[in-house]
Amino acid sequence: MNIMHTLRNACYGMLALLSASTVAAQNDHTPDWSKGIVWYQIFPERFRNGDGSNDPKKGDLTGAYPFDDTSAFQTHPWTSDWYQLQPYEQDNHQNIWFNLQRRRYGGDIQGMIDKLDYLKSLGVEAIYSTPLFWSPSSHKYDALLYHHIDPTFGPDPEGDKRLMATENPLDTASWVWTSADKLALKLIDEVHRRGMRIIFDGVFNHVGIRNFAFQDLERNQERSPYKDWFIVQSFRDSAKGTPFKYKGWFGVRTLPEFREDSTGIVAGPKQYIFNATRRWMNPMNKGIAHGIDGWRLDVAYDVSHAFWKDWRRHVRSINPEAYMTAELVDPIERTRPYLQGDEFDATMNYNFAFIVHDFIVQDSLAIKASEFDQRLRALREAFGNGVALNMQNLMNSHDATRIGSAVANPDGRRFGDWGKYFNWSQKSNNASYNARKPTPAQLQKQKLIAAFQLLYLGAPMIYYGDEAGMWGSNDPDCRKPMVWSDLRYEAETHNPDQSRHAPDNVSFNAELFSWYQRFIGLRKKYPALRTGSYETLAADDAQQLYAFSRKLGEEEVIVIINRGTQPALFQHERLRKAGFRDALSTKALAQVRIPAMGVIVLANRP
Ligand SMILES: [Ca+2]
Numbered sequence: 001m002n003i004m005h006t007l008r009n010a011c012y013g014m015l016a017l018l019s020a021s022t023v024a025a026q027n028d029h030t031p032d033w034s035k036g037i038v039w040y041q042i043f044p045e046r047f048r049n050g051d052g053s054n055d056p057k058k059g060d061l062t063g064a065y066p067f068d069d070t071s072a073f074q075t076h077p078w079t080s081d082w083y084q085l086q087p088y089e090q091d092n093h094q095n096i097w098f099n100l101q102r103r104r105y106g107g108d109i110q111g112m113i114d115k116l117d118y119l120k121s122l123g124v125e126a127i128y129s130t131p132l133f134w135s136p137s138s139h140k141y142d143a144l145l146y147h148h149i150d151p152t153f154g155p156d157p158e159g160d161k162r163l164m165a166t167e168n169p170l171d172t173a174s175w176v177w178t179s180a181d182k183l184a185l186k187l188i189d190e191v192h193r194r195g196m197r198i199i200f201d202g203v204f205n206h207v208g209i210r211n212f213a214f215q216d217l218e219r220n221q222e223r224s225p226y227k228d229w230f231i232v233q234s235f236r237d238s239a240k241g242t243p244f245k246y247k248g249w250f251g252v253r254t255l256p257e258f259r260e261d262s263t264g265i266v267a268g269p270k271q272y273i274f275n276a277t278r279r280w281m282n283p284m285n286k287g288i289a290h291g292i293d294g295w296r297l298d299v300a301y302d303v304s305h306a307f308w309k310d311w312r313r314h315v316r317s318i319n320p321e322a323y324m325t326a327e328l329v330d331p332i333e334r335t336r337p338y339l340q341g342d343e344f345d346a347t348m349n350y351n352f353a354f355i356v357h358d359f360i361v362q363d364s365l366a367i368k369a370s371e372f373d374q375r376l377r378a379l380r381e382a383f384g385n386g387v388a389l390n391m392q393n394l395m396n397s398h399d400a401t402r403i404g405s406a407v408a409n410p411d412g413r414r415f416g417d418w419g420k421y422f423n424w425s426q427k428s429n430n431a432s433y434n435a436r437k438p439t440p441a442q443l444q445k446q447k448l449i450a451a452f453q454l455l456y457l458g459a460p461m462i463y464y465g466d467e468a469g470m471w472g473s474n475d476p477d478c479r480k481p482m483v484w485s486d487l488r489y490e491a492e493t494h495n496p497d498q499s500r501h502a503p504d505n506v507s508f509n510a511e512l513f514s515w516y517q518r519f520i521g522l523r524k525k526y527p528a529l530r531t532g533s534y535e536t537l538a539a540d541d542a543q544q545l546y547a548f549s550r551k552l553g554e555e556e557v558i559v560i561i562n563r564g565t566q567p568a569l570f571q572h573e574r575l576r577k578a579g580f581r582d583a584l585s586t587k588a589l590a591q592v593r594i595p596a597m598g599v600i601v602l603a604n605r606p
């Protein structure tokens with residue numbers, strides 16, 4: 001949601017320096033199962049339409065930007081040209097950016113279940129799904145509630161709505177299990193049956209205007225049982241002449257924010273959040289084996305530490321191995337208070353993305369290998385080894401330009417200048433941004449980045465479709481429908497203004513997929529890459545060559561990245577002993593020559 005990110009960025013400067021130099025707890029408070037695991041982020045509305053009968057109808061959009069639930073509407077054709085306005089869209093006479101936000105492609109939970117074997121074949125070990133709870137938007141960060149899956153993600157939307165209407169949300173005994181809820185439980189079981197894990201997105205700071213509590217408050221004002229839940233500035237009172245006024249997240253009135261006091265989110269919404277948390281972690285009291293494995297917490301910086309500490313205790317009391325990762329886009333010192341052991345196990349590691357972007361995406365502005373090494377080290381050592389192994393090392397997400405487009409736009413803004421980069425990398429804000437298909441040379445950069453991400457210390461997270469060769473500028477273009485090998489796509493030929501360009505062929509990139517698969521495979525083959533130690537072997541500014549070693553017991557893996565424009569030679573005394581071989585070809589090597597923009601992996605066992 002672009003406006004929020006702009007606003008949020010403006011507020012960063014005002015955030016208090018909570019803990020300038022608190023020493024991180026070195027005791028490991030993180031789960032073991034999630035150390036070094038391979039994550040995959042799914043945006044459900046755009047992943048796979050597994051059930052054409054449940055697709056959202058016009059009324060399901062009510063309350064969501066751009067607030068048009070009267071113009072013509074239909075499920076948008078999955079394989080159509082992204083920037084092309086379809087006839088039903090042309091009817092409303094609005095531009096592409098209005099219509100992109102209004103589109104629904106019909107992705108759902110059946111689609112996720114149908115593609116678990118695809119994820120398994122890629123080597124994915126854990127899934128982070130953006131919100132699944134009932135909400136009118138495509139992204140679902142504006143929830144009606146937290147205790148039901150969106151009915152349009154399940155098999156019987158209208159039946160589910162009738163069932164939910166029988167509940168009193170304050171009385172958990174009245175909560176039903178809808179058909180969409182049950183399909184989500186099936187998804188969890190199918191994930192677990194394949195030896196994988198899944199976490200849900202907890203958006204606990206604010207809700208949408210169709211939220212049950214907010215709607216009741218809107219209607220009943222001071223008489224509402226929810227009158228304390230939100231930040232009400234004045235109630236509607238004709239005698240006093242006051243309107244109903246409340247605080248929305250960053251001033252956005254359609255996202256009412258929960259009230260907090262010194263103990264965190266106040267008692268009413270806190271209890272509701274705790275009840276919903278338990279519901280998805282131990283559904284129907286069937287046991288935690290049938291529940292989600294953890295949570296990703298949206299805008300964690302906008303909820304007080306007191307709440308997160310209580311919430312973590314609650315989560316860990318249900319499942320002592322649960323994983324909690326925070327959305328934080330802050331420098332190390334401001335991130336530290338969240339990772340001391342009593343709040344989160346990790347963050348979405350945007351700081352990792354910033355460093356890799358500076359070294360590999362940028363060309364003339366690229367940092368030196370030595371700076372790359374220093375910044376990685378500072379980040380890796382900031383929060384203790386348990387956290388480092390758990391950090392979600394991502395390159396992009398639903399809130400950032402795709403890596404396939406980042407590599408097609410070097411030497412613009414620095415990714416680390418989050419707010420500026422955020423706007424600059426949106427085609428809607430920056431007509432000169434290159435949102436076209438990356439060239440083979442640009443794709444080679446993505447490959448080098450992916451290899452590094454998949455071999456580095458931490459838990460790499462792939463954003464859906466990066467492995468398939470998808471491209472797109474920042475939101476909304478980073479949320480295109482997934483490119484599948486069993487679907488035939490129209491070429492992209494439309495510019496946002498509906499003028500045309502030469503066709504960009506859209507199809508599943510099997511070669512790129514196997515590149516990702518190959519490096520994930522190495523990660524599985526060599527436990528040193530998952531949980532081993534880390535040592536820099538070379539940070540050569542002249543050649544822009546970077547090499548590191550991962551060791552676990554007797555096993556050692558050496559990774560050499562040549563970010564330079566010329567082939568490079570790598571020599572190191574370590575190579576004289578121990579019979580290192582190329583880990584991919586298992587050939588013995590007389591000398592280690594790395595092609596420009598290439599990577600070599602050596603291992604001391606086959
Ligand atoms: Ca559907």
Ligand SMILES: [Ca+2]
Pocket residue numbers: 205257258260302303304
């Ligand atoms: Ca808040």
